[in-house]
Amino acid sequence: MAAIFARNSLNALRARHLAVSGQVLQGSQRYGLRLSSRSYGTQKDDEEREQLAKEISKDWSSVFERSINTLFLTEMVRGLMLTLKYFFERKVTINYPFEKGPLSPRFRGEHALRRYPTGEERCIACKLCEAVSWSFILLAPLTKLLFLLYVNGTNMQ
Template sequence: MSKDWSAVFERSINTLFLTEMVRGLMLTLKYFFEKKVTINYPFEKGPLSPRFRGEHALRRYPTGEERCIACKLCEAVRLLSLMNSKLVKICPAQAITIEAEEREDGSRRTTRYDIDMTKCIYCGFCQEACPVDAIVEGPNFEFATETHEELLYDKEKLLENGDRWETEIAENLRSESLYR
């Protein structure tokens, strides 16, 4: 019975003197005078990881030739498991469409490379599957638009993104080469 009275007495003292509220105010005052951790976005931007997966881009070789060899691995169907024998697309959202034609020298080139960014889930499987690092997800995350049609990227838009972000993309791929 003495424990019950001591608990009631302690609770009464806490309520009377508002000790929990004072503790909370002291914590607030402690952090009030410390350095701010918030970022004033969009005027200030925080660091991005080299593994960040943003807006898609098609890359070119230093000679200016497109890297894409039209192997269609980024959109190809592959066998997921021999046990359940289900077919699964490498692009799980089925956002990539590629058409190719053969060149005079026997190699292939893409005539159409479309990505529906409204379907894309930014999983990075297309980037992992590409044997020549042609399709990459770049560092840009600010690509909001006003219409749906602006998020249907064609080959020209993807190449333009690649040209714009090539230095950052190449640097990120170099830093990631140890983990591939």
């Protein structure tokens, strides 16, 4: 937005400069110039206006150059700082099977199947038995299956 405003200001200043010097720029009405044949200012006023227009145009060009250089420099410094930050941080990669990471205080232990006192695994309703013996599931009604599971545990014979 600032670049567009500055560009339009420079174009307007150039058009005014050309109008003051007697050269008419085509399309100068776009910049709000009203050219008349009669001048109400003196020669000294015209010279002061011309000098002011030159100074302002120099100021805008220097502002452009400084802002572009500053922006480029600050972005480069920010990128370098980010690179250095990660360069000196502690490494997070571990050699997993041989090294274990730190455990959270909320860790409650590894998952394990519960077993009956006889040593048989308890049913946890994972429905893997349906995947293993789907023909039995298709033939037996659901209530009969549940009864068999309740009586036999995991043995489905």
